[in-house]
Amino acid sequence: MQSVVRLILKRLGISLVVLVGVSMLIFAIARVIPGDPARIALGPNATVEQVEALRQRLHLDEPLVIQYGHFLADLARGDLGISLYTNRPVTADIAQFLPATLELIFLSAVLMIVIGLPLGVLSARYRDTWIDSTVRVVSILGVSAPSFVWAVILMLLFSYFIPIFPIAGRISTNFVIPDVTGFLLLDTLLAGNLAAFGSALSHIVLPAFALALSGIGQAARLTRSNMVETYDKPYIEMARSYGFPERRIAWRYAFRPSLIPSLTIIGLDVAAMLGNAFLVEAVFAWPGLSRYGVAVILRKDLNAIVGTVLIISAMFLIANLIVDLLIAFINPRIRLSQRAA
């Protein structure tokens, strides 16, 4: 157990170092752009005095290192500055839009696991049959289109031609749900409003699928290739000669060793989803971080851009930390290493 704790602390330390690095990188990118950031943010109609005031507020006249120092000091107090686009604290803006994005990503990750892994197992178990080929084609197709293309195709098929899912938004406007967690699927249940829960669920299905498709493909391919290797191992042959049913061999003996690499790839896919959510949200008018993110990027709103990128990267590092933790608990070589020593 001690080794697990030490591993977690070590990973936590590395994540923190990386996050500081991310803040430097994005800060540098935001500050070395050509032109005066204050002038760009305020537009050509602003007066010289207004621009000078903003330069003062953003500390733009001081050296880059000092500017970064100001930024870090503010960050330590949980302050990411004021958005020039909404005129509100960046943290308040992000807090408002983040839950919708996280809800979408969480559901997509669930879909990726409950569909992608079994598809991979199926493919490996029926290796070199038509099932295997079908899964292979489907999973390569999944990774071959950007999620906005899947979003448009799913919307066309299941909102217009066969109108079973709504076109846009998170929930029908006739439901008023008290905002507790910001996650509508939870809030509707907390309010005990099943009709509203159904509405929220039907709104999230298509966006979540569009976002999950490439991850499903990757998880299936990786699980298959790992399991195919495992199937050649002698202990599988032994299990067969004992007369264990194929289903049990597949899940209990061949699948388990490939769970760890599959989890690793799922961690990476969550990172891709954090970016791709921008595309899916744009298609389904999903009121998440995307519209805000694109708006602040187009407005060159420096504080908001730095804040948004930093938060998204933090989400990614947390997701990977969770994956590392799961792996540490699953992998007996890590979990038991202390006892064996």
Place this chain on the structure above:
Amino acid sequence: MTRTLAILARNPLSAFGIVLVALVVLGAAFADVIAPFPEHRGAVVDFLNFNKAPEWPYIFGTDLVGRDLFSRILYAYRISLLLAVVVLAVAVPIGVVTGLIAGHFGGWTEAILMRITDIFLSIPPLVLAMSMMGLLEPTLVNGMLAVTAMWWPWYTRLVYNLTRVEKEEGYVLAAEVIGASRVHIIFREILPNCIPAILTKMTLDVGFVILIASSLSFLGLGVQPPTPDLGSMVAEGAKYLPDSWWLTVFPGLAILVVVFGFNLLGDALREILGVDQ
């Protein structure tokens, strides 16, 4: 050669991938000859034929100002492929050299280089490119720059992992014993053994660079009109769903076809060159 053909014969999907890639590359290269309306690549207006559903001679239909979608897709392929080639031509050498150095030297060099790589890899790829594109002006060259900035670390990590395995091999030790220089060992002994894996990844990445670039322009952060671009064509057409479905479906499928093709080709190459996943 016979082995290559045998692998392809056993695997019709790989052969299909080669056909798809060949069609896209030839279509882009000879767009001037193949496109029924080559002038529609630019800011042409033909209000007599605007927003037409697919019908001869507009096999993919026309857009809102009457331009032939098929012609525009061919020219969009040309720009996408050019962008992918330039991005990889810059990103791969940077990634390969940093990966070789980090893997071979170890110690502080390795720690610093790999942490920098980690930093780049922990900003979701699309988000990094989006921020850069937003802060710079959205032009083709800046698009290439933004995608390159997010792409090289993947090659650093790949080559780093390969180098760490290779440098323990007997042939590297032998070269060290006879007093070969570090430069010789890195570039003449280790690098050639990494080439198959790099080539395979590059083939797959042609598709993925096109995918990311189209995502940027879908969000309005890429190549600007009237230059034909698959991503912005989908974004423009999505406003007119479901009635003018061809405006989104054909550019969308065009992205799918090229990425699917390079994926199958990459898989085939992996098998032919014997690269582990």
